[in-house]
Amino acid sequence: AQSVAQPEDQVNVAEGNPLTVKCTYSVSGNPYLFWYVQYPNRGLQFLLKYITGDNLVKGSYGFEAEFNKSQTSFHLKKPSALVSDSALYFCAVRDFKGFQKLVFGTGTRLLVSP
Amino acid sequence: DADVTQTPRNRITKTGKRIMLECSQTKGHDRMYWYRQDPGLGLRLIYYSFDVKDINKGEISDGYSVSRQAQAKFSLSLESAIPNQTALYFCATSFSGGTTGELFFGEGSRLTVL
Numbered sequence: 001a002q003s004v005a006q007p008e009d010q011v012n013v014a015e016g017n018p019l020t021v022k023c024t025y026s027v028s029g030n031p032y033l034f035w036y037v038q039y040p041n042r043g044l045q046f047l048l049k050y051i052t053g054d055n056l057v058k059g060s061y062g063f064e065a066e067f068n069k070s071q072t073s074f075h076l077k078k079p080s081a082l083v084s085d086s087a088l089y090f091c092a093v094r095d096f097k098g099f100q101k102l103v104f105g106t107g108t109r110l111l112v113s114p
Numbered sequence: 115d116a117d118v119t120q121t122p123r124n125r126i127t128k129t130g131k132r133i134m135l136e137c138s139q140t141k142g143h144d145r146m147y148w149y150r151q152d153p154g155l156g157l158r159l160i161y162y163s164f165d166v167k168d169i170n171k172g173e174i175s176d177g178y179s180v181s182r183q184a185q186a187k188f189s190l191s192l193e194s195a196i197p198n199q200t201a202l203y204f205c206a207t208s209f210s211g212g213t214t215g216e217l218f219f220g221e222g223s224r225l226t227v228l
Contacts, residue, residue: 009154032215043118043204043219044157090156094215101172102217106156 002027004093006105013081014113021076021108023091032094033074034102035065039087047089050074061085081112117141118220120205126226133192135223137205144210146188147217148172148180151202160203163188164210195227 003026013019025031032051036044048059055067065076076089091105118139127133137146148160159172161180169180177199181189192199202224206217 034216036219041221043221044206044217046216046218049216101159101162102215104157106154 002031002093002103004091004103004105006089006091006108008108009106010109010111012111012113015083016080019078019081019085019110019112021089021091021110023074023076023105024072025074025091025093026072027093031074033065033067034092034094035059035063035074035076036090036092036104037061037087038090038107044090047076081110083112083114086110086112118205118207118218120203120220120223122223123221124224124226126228127195128228129194129196131195131227133195133225135190135203135205135225137188137190137220139186139205139207139218139220141207141209141218142185143207143218144185145208146182147206147208148178148188148190149204149206150174151204151222157204160190192225195225197227200225200227 005024034049035047037047038044047063048057050057050067058064063078067074088107088109090107092102094102121136144165147162149157151157158174160178161172163169163182166182179191202222204222205220208217
């Protein structure tokens, strides 16, 4: 069965510094990988996805993620953090076979300090 | 207006009461889902529906039931609420004709069972 792990409950970064939110996955076959963001009192919003092709995926709000098959990772990155990036981030994976069920990680809270 | 609308947004109820959470969508998607979010546990799938005549249990369906009244409406019921069902509930949709299985979420319904 597919699974994702987000090893950090919280990531702290100063505004203007680069940020990384980590995600590793386990899936049989080729993975479909996603990042979602949840702002306070809001639903989850889609940030970006990896299906195939270029290992560096660019998404909304200046975020990008790097797919690394050998390390089974899909880390979320941004070159320069903003205070407004503070939110809860979820990684998710789907096996391309069968039902399109997304399996979510436990989430990582990002806090960007001024 | 939101594409995926959940009502109520907040509800406080007592143990043993019946509760219904409603979800409607204007995205024209055929697939709908109910997830539950708990701190430190991420999102877990309760039920999903591929179309009006297709209902399937997710990983944590015990104590819940659903109804797909129309393609655009998917309701979640707690027949006899208990305190450990206190959580944030999300409805989501996806389009079977898409290639990636991306989910679109509502704003969430926060349920507190006393």
